[in-house]
Amino acid sequence: QVQLVESGGGVVQPGTSLRLSCAASGFTFALSPMLWVRQAPGQGLEWVSFISSDGRTDSYPDSVRGRFTIARDNSKNSLYLQMNSLSVEDTAVYYCARDGEGGSFDYWGQGTLVTFSS
């Protein structure tokens, strides 16, 4: 069965960087475009990045473009999100998801939490 397991979240300071990882199994990862979605505490879902199956194409919303970089290693069945210049507005649970039919998100991981120290 499809499994997506995120890791790398934690408590960070504003202005610092963090890299999230997502380990995929149960499907042919190298053929699947992948995405990251985040959810701030008590808020709705926000898409934050997309990467094509071969890693050559990516896209971001304005809120993170230039600060976040999505990457993948198909040899390791792994997806990554490099987050730089973090701010308190980036506090959220970050989910990795597989691209599904019609641009939907057909499978989701359980998420990893990024928070800021006061």
Place this chain on the structure above:
Amino acid sequence: SYVLTQPPSVSVDPGKTARISCGGNNIGRESVHWYQQKPGQAPVRVIYSTSDRPSGIPERFSGSKSGNTATLTISRVEAGDEADYYCQVWDAVLELRFFGGGTKLTVL
């Protein structure tokens, strides 16, 4: 760019039908997807491509669209359907994804 508007909350009695709307400029030409999210859990896709239901999702869940408004309909609502529901569309040209603000479904 798409702005998807959902009602913040919908309430329904058990056994009745719940309808959650998702309105947006020009979504009439796009596929709309729907997700259910229960507290502390990851979202689950319940409808894709406006009206298709993934395997394992009860037939009580259905989707439709008229003009620029998509609707998720849940028939014979059960207590276990209480959750947040989100609509989503895909701009395939720019490779951008958009979510609605979410609707909290309360089963009375």
